[in-house]
Amino acid sequence: MRLVRAIIRPEKTGQVMSELSDAGFPAVTKIDVAGRGKQRGVKVGDVYYDEIPKELLMLVVQDEEQDDVIKIILKNAKTGEKGAFGDGKIFISEVDEVYTISSGLNEL
Numbered sequence: 172m173r174l175v176r177a178i179i180r181p182e183k184t185g186q187v188m189s190e191l192s193d194a195g196f197p198a199v200t201k202i203d204v205a206g207r208g209k210q211r212g213v214k215v216g217d218v219y220y221d222e223i224p225k226e227l228l229m230l231v232v233q234d235e236e237q238d239d240v241i242k243i244i245l246k247n248a249k250t251g252e253k254g255a256f257g258d259g260k261i262f263i264s265e266v267d268e269v270y271t272i273s274s275g276l277n278e279l
Contacts, residue, residue, distance in 0.1 A: 228244075231269065
């Protein structure tokens with residue numbers, strides 16, 4: 172199994188989550204986060220924003236579903252703005268164990 176973590180723009184969260192659900196991936200954890208990338212923040216006029224608000228989406232999928240989930244996120248989280256930065260990142264990790272709290276069962 173794989174843990175997919177996607178950091179995306181807040182205005183893209185609804186679209187990404189809707190498309191994931193429609194594709195059979197309804198179980199998603201969403202967390203409000205803030206951070207910055209290589210550009211070290213953004214200056215708008217005289218105001219410098221050191222941290223930019225983002226959303227962190229996390230979901231666990233079967234190995235063979237990973238590519239489908241990545242494609243959905245990439246397609247729906249991209250702004251399409253020429254030269255735009257800050258659309259986000261996707262991180263993939265192995266999942267060694269999963270337990271359901273209510274039953275105590277290992278799900279792998």
